[in-house]
Amino acid sequence: xxxxxxxxxxxxxxxxxxxxxxxxxxxxxxxxxxxxxxxxxxxxxxxxxxxxxxxxxxxxxxxxxxxxxxxxxxxxxxxxxxxxxxxxxxxxxxxxxxxxxxxxxxxxxxxxxxxxxxxxxxxxxxxxxxxxxxxxxxxxxxxxxxxxxxxxxxxxxxxxxxxxxxxxxxxxxxxxxxxxxxxxxxxxxxxxxxxxxxxxxxxxxxxxxxxxxxxxxxxxxxxxxxxxxxxxxxxxxxxxxxxxxxxxxxxxxxxxxxxxxxxxxxxxxxxxxxxxxxxxxxxxxxxxxxxxxxxxxxxxxxxxxxxxxxxxxxxxxxxxxxxxxxxxxxxxxxxxxxxxxxxxxxxxxxxxxxxxxxxxxxxxxxxxxxxxxxxxxxxxxxxxxxxxxxxxxxxxxxxxxxxxxxxxxxxxxxxx
Amino acid sequence: xxxxxxxxxxxxxxxxxxxxxxxxxxxxxxxxxxxxxxxxxxxxxxxxxxxxxxxxxxxxxxxxxxxxxxxxxxxxxxxxxxxxxxxxxxxxxxxxxxxxxxxxxxxxxxxxxxxxxxxxxxxxxxxxxxxxxxxxxxxxxxxxxxxxxxxxxxxxxxxxxxxxxxxxxxxxxxxxxxxxxxxxxxxxxxxxxxxxxxxxxxxxxxxxxxxxxxxxxxxxxxxxxxxxxxxxxxxxxxxxxxxxxxxxxxxxxxxxxxxxxxxxxxxxxxxxxxxxxxxxxxxxxxxxxxxxxxxxxxxxxxxxxxxxxxxxxxxxxxxxxxxxxxxxxxxxxxxxxxxxxxxxxxxxxxxxxxxxxxxxx
Numbered sequence: 007x008x009x010x011x012x013x014x015x016x017x018x019x020x021x022x023x024x025x026x027x028x029x030x031x032x033x034x035x036x037x038x039x040x041x042x043x044x045x046x047x048x049x050x051x052x053x054x055x056x057x058x059x060x061x062x063x064x065x066x067x068x069x070x071x072x073x074x075x076x077x078x079x080x081x082x083x084x085x086x087x088x089x090x091x092x093x094x095x096x097x098x099x100x101x102x103x104x105x106x107x108x109x110x111x112x113x114x115x116x117x118x119x120x121x122x123x124x125x126x127x128x129x130x131x132x133x134x135x136x137x138x139x140x141x142x143x144x145x146x147x148x149x150x151x152x153x154x155x156x157x158x159x160x161x162x163x164x165x166x167x168x169x170x171x172x173x174x175x176x177x178x179x180x181x182x183x184x185x186x187x188x189x190x191x192x193x194x195x196x197x198x199x200x201x202x203x204x205x206x207x208x209x210x211x212x213x214x215x216x217x218x219x220x221x222x223x224x225x226x227x228x229x230x231x232x233x234x235x236x237x238x239x240x241x242x243x244x245x246x247x248x249x250x251x252x253x254x255x256x257x258x259x260x261x262x263x264x265x266x267x268x269x270x271x272x273x274x275x276x277x278x279x280x281x282x283x284x285x286x287x288x289x290x291x292x293x294x295x296x297x298x299x300x301x302x303x304x305x306x307x308x309x310x311x312x313x314x315x316x317x318x319x320x321x322x323x324x325x326x327x328x329x330x331x332x333x334x335x336x337x338x339x340x341x342x343x344x345x346x347x348x349x350x351x352x353x354x355x356x357x358x359x360x361x362x363x364x365x366x367x368x369x370x371x372x373x374x375x376x377x378x379x380x381x382x383x384x385x386x387x388x389x390x391x392x393x394x395x396x397x398x399x400x401x402x403x404x405x406x407x408x409x410x411x412x413x414x415x416x417x418x419x420x421x422x
Numbered sequence: 423x424x425x426x427x428x429x430x431x432x433x434x435x436x437x438x439x440x441x442x443x444x445x446x447x448x449x450x451x452x453x454x455x456x457x458x459x460x461x462x463x464x465x466x467x468x469x470x471x472x473x474x475x476x477x478x479x480x481x482x483x484x485x486x487x488x489x490x491x492x493x494x495x496x497x498x499x500x501x502x503x504x505x506x507x508x509x510x511x512x513x514x515x516x517x518x519x520x521x522x523x524x525x526x527x528x529x530x531x532x533x534x535x536x537x538x539x540x541x542x543x544x545x546x547x548x549x550x551x552x553x554x555x556x557x558x559x560x561x562x563x564x565x566x567x568x569x570x571x572x573x574x575x576x577x578x579x580x581x582x583x584x585x586x587x588x589x590x591x592x593x594x595x596x597x598x599x600x601x602x603x604x605x606x607x608x609x610x611x612x613x614x615x616x617x618x619x620x621x622x623x624x625x626x627x628x629x630x631x632x633x634x635x636x637x638x639x640x641x642x643x644x645x646x647x648x649x650x651x652x653x654x655x656x657x658x659x660x661x662x663x664x665x666x667x668x669x670x671x672x673x674x675x676x677x678x679x680x681x682x683x684x685x686x687x688x689x690x691x692x693x694x695x696x697x698x699x700x701x702x703x704x705x706x707x708x709x710x711x712x713x714x715x716x717x718x719x720x721x722x723x724x725x726x727x728x729x730x731x732x733x734x735x736x737x738x739x740x741x742x743x744x745x746x747x748x749x750x751x752x753x754x755x756x757x758x759x760x761x762x763x764x765x766x767x768x769x770x771x772x773x774x775x776x777x778x779x780x781x782x783x
Contacts, residue, residue: 077727081687082591091724094473108590112683115524115593119682139524177581178589206580207589413583 031072032334034325035092037103037128038318042079043208044106044232046261047314050307051105051129054315057294057301058322066326066334074098078105080207082112089113093120099336100343101125102321105314107132107151107180117141122339124347126325129317131255132179133186133412136366137397143340145347145365147324147354148317149281151183152190152412153395154255157373158279159191161390162252166277168224170198171252174215174238175229177204179412184229184254186412187399193419204414209234212241224250231256239269253278258376260284260308263384270384276376277389281317282356283372284310284385294319294355309383320354327352362396371395463616472608476680477724480612482716483619484680487673489700489712491666494626497706498635499662500642503556505568507697508575509549509667510674511689515579515586516541517595517678524594525587534598542671549667550660557659572694580686591685595678606679615676619713622669626709629665638662703751705760714759722747 036055039048052075064071074096076088085104092098101123104113110130117125118141127135127146131154136146162168171192175181181204189199201220205212215238219226226249230238235257251273256262258278263270282291298311298319311319328346335342351360357370370393374386398406401422410416462469466479492506521537523529532540556567579586586592597606605614629635638658640648645655678684687693696719704715726743755761 079687081589081690082593082683082685083681083687086681086683091473091477094471094477095724108685111590112593112685115683118594204581206577 030069032066032069032100032329032336033072033074033096033098034100034102035074035076035089035096035098037076037078037085037088037092037101037105037109039080039105039109040075040077041084042081043234044080047232047256047312048077048105050261050312051314051318053298053302053307054311054318055102055128055322057298057311057315058319058326060301061297062323062326066329069334071326071329073102078109080106080109082108085109086112086116089116093123099123099340100325102128102318102325105129107135107183108178110135110146111179114141114144117144124340124343126321126347128321129314130180131183133183133397134179136364138411140364140366142365143344145324145344145361147321147352147359147361147367149367149369149371149395150397151180151255152187152399153367153369153397154281154371155184155187155279156191156371156395156399157390157392158252158277159188159193159197160195161279161373162225162277163192163195163197166225166250168192168197168250168252170200170223171225171227172201172203172220172223173199173227173229174203174205174219175227175254176207176209176231176234177414178207181229181254182412182414182416185227186409186417188227188252188254189417189419190399190409190422193417194421197419199419202414205230205234207234210237212238213245216242216245216247219247219249225252226250227252227254228257229254231259232261235262236265236267236269239272240267243269243272247272251276253376255280255313258374258386259314260310260312261314263376263386264308271378273376273384274378277373278376278386279371279373280313280386281369281371282311282313282386283374283388283391285377285387286356286372286391287388288355288357290353291355310385316354316356320352320356320359323354324350324352324359357391357393364397366397368394368396466616467609467612475608475612478717478720480615480676480680482713482720483615484673484676485697485700485719486713486716487619487622487676488670489697489704489716490622490626490709491670491673492697492701493704493706493709493712494629494669495662495666496701497708497711498630498638498642499659501556501659501662502565502698503553503568503663503666504565504694504698505549505552505556505571505575506666506670507694508572508689509545509552509670510677511579511684511693512548512575513541513545513671513674514678514684514688515592516544517675518592518684519585522596523592525592528585528587528592534596538598538675541675542668545671545674546664546668549670550664553660553663553667556663557656569691569694572689573691576686576689576691576694579689586686589686591683591688593683595682595684597679597682606682611679615680618672618676622672623709623713626669630709634658634661699748701758703748703758705755705758707757707764708760711758711760718747718751718759 038051074092076092078084078088089101089103104110105128107130110132111134114135121143125144129148131151133150133152173185175185203215205215228251253276258276295310328343328350331346332342348361348365359367359369362368372388373390375389376384377387379385405422409422467475488506488510495501495503517537520530520532520540521534522531552571556564559567580589603610637653641655641658649655700715700719701712703718705711722744
């Protein structure tokens with residue numbers, strides 16, 4: 007028991023010393039999935055964040071930004087715990103968080119309990135986060151999973167001639183949102199989605215999933231990410247799978263395309279859609295790719311930034327630019343900053359981004375196809391660029407509301 | 423053996439009979455260190471700010487309560503149950519389902535004073551049923567069957583959307599407000615947690631010395647002999663599961679109030695094993711052990727990343743530091759921190775001065 011006492015006394019002295027910090031710093035908390043299935047995604051997200059700091063600098067007028075990083079594992083619990091630690095222990099004033107879909111929903115709800123602070127979404131893309139009961143102090147500068155699928159359904163149906171597809175996806179909000187976007191467009195064009203399989207996040211054994219894939223479909227859509235995607239591809243190849251593939255936004259992404267081993271080669275020719283395309287010729291994009299490559303040695307980065315790096319870059323950029331507009335003024339519960347964030351339009355590497363009334367991004371989407379660059383590296387090549395994609399995907403808001411929220415079975419495969 | 427041990431304690435002969443009885447029941451009332459800890463815990467809000475109060479101490483108390491239920495089963499009943507966190511998580515889910523939350527299509531919207539007892543009752547029932555299954559086995563088979571229950575519950579919550587809302591879990595769970603107090607505000611919540619932890623601690627302490635607890639320890643040490651004496655070993659074990667389930671459920675309710683959300687990550691297999699680590703690191707021979715283990719666990723989990731970065735090391739390896747810390751404790755003391763303390767005390771005091779009702783106490 008004496009030991010317990012000593013510990014307590016040591017602690018209380020520790021916490022007294024931890025409260026004071028210099029005034030001229032603006033403290034920003036960042037979370038990324040540095041553990042679990044999405045570790046690779048979190049690490050590249052942090053690279054994108056670092057690239058933004060290298061390009062834009064950390065100075066806001068005469069103040070300086072200070073960043074505190076906390077790790078999560080893509081579960082909502084870990085995100086709330088990390089955000090609470092950043093706010094309560096590290097006393098951050100602004101949050102750049104989180105990375106993954108369900109984390110986003112939990113952090114958005116948590117943001118309501120701290121209306122005085124500002125939350126800038128880092129990369130999460132579940133629709134519910136900003137569509138249902140949005141938090142006034144939560145800003146999202148990346149599109150949601152459904153927006154990132156715009157163009158894919160039509161392209162698959164019209165150009166590739168796919169009529170029937172099946173989907174395999176991770177069983178959580180972001181992938182529901184992705185499949186939602188795909189199904190709406192594909193079925194709207196006249197296609198059929200015959201089978202939707204859902205696997206828990208962190209699945210390692212896909213044998214039963216692969217065995218249950220239907221044979222009579224034209225293509226299989228994969229909504230997987232991180233370690234799950236690599237595991238699936240390995241096992242799919244071993245099982246001799248030869249179907250045409252279609253990919254979600256974190257499936258056809260450098261986090262997978264740069265993975266070790268030959269399994270990724272099954273992806274050559276796969277069509278996908280995402281908020282970016284690796285080989286886009288836009289000078290702004292090329293400049294970003296160069297900055298990313300220059301920021302890290304070749305062995306410690308991907309050949310080209312992943313979607314997560316781009317999202318973290320975009321959100322960090324929006325935050326820094328808005329802070330500069332208000333000259334780092336965080337008085338009056340950060341009212342000026344929130345105002346600036348809501349109005350700001352940024353020239354992000356992946357196209358212009360502005361926010362709607364729910365503080366959700368309206369941006370540019372890309373339909374892509376995976377190509378081999380001849381040296382064994384895979385990239386996503388632009389097939390089509392679609393500007394000004396909004397959260398209701400061009401539907402009338404009333405019609406869109408009737409479709410329902412993305413889930414395992416919503417939307418139905420029909421024309422709305 | 424432990425039946426005899428608890429009567430070995432001989433209080434000061436000059437004290438009168440009631441005092442003697444009191445001291446025999448609560449020997450810690452005599453211990454100045456215990457009073458000091460209690461005092462520090464009560465005035466904690468004066469010393470600690472919101473973060474330390476809630477994220478460290480309240481979290482420690484909550485995890486300690488859950489681990490205490492495991493300590494009770496393992497220490498006094500000889501049954502290592504890995505489903506204690508699952509029971510706590512079940513109680514948390516039930517609070518979210520019966521009470522109010524942001525998921526209006528799932529939550530029934532009952533007021534907290536109705537939802538909480540319901541959650542406690544259901545979780546106790548759940549734990550008792552799990553216990554009734556588990557008592558048919560012994561040793562490693564108990565661990566396996568309770569782990570199976572935990573794993574099954576985790577995957578079930580992950581994939582069931584009708585009640586548990588799948589991987590997203592249930593957000594914005596309402597917390598109690600009454601008598602004009604927001605019981606989730608930092609200081610009020612700390613005292614609620616402290617009060618519940620104290621009740622659980624003394625309840626376990628009391629039960630361990632009550633006839634039921636003594637019989638349970640008898641069942642642990644030699645169930646056949648106890649059966650020959652006319653006790654029903656399985657009934658005692660199931661009752662122990664029920665008692666432990668109630669304690670775990672209290673911890674689970676506090677946990678969901680603390681985070682205001684619950685999702686499958688809270689009941690994952692990893693988290694179930696964390697509770698075992700907490701109990702083992704703290705020591706499973708005394709009720710104070712789980713709380714010490716929880717404090718160490720929470721400190722390591724919260725600060726390992728910062729410590730590594732402070733020393734200029736790669737922060738991504740913080741789990742390694744946590745693992746090494748636990749390894750070191752278990753290596754030097756198979757009986758956790760409590761064991762270290764006991765050994766230290768034994769070396770400094772006369773070897774006959776021993777008290778307590780645990781296996782090695």
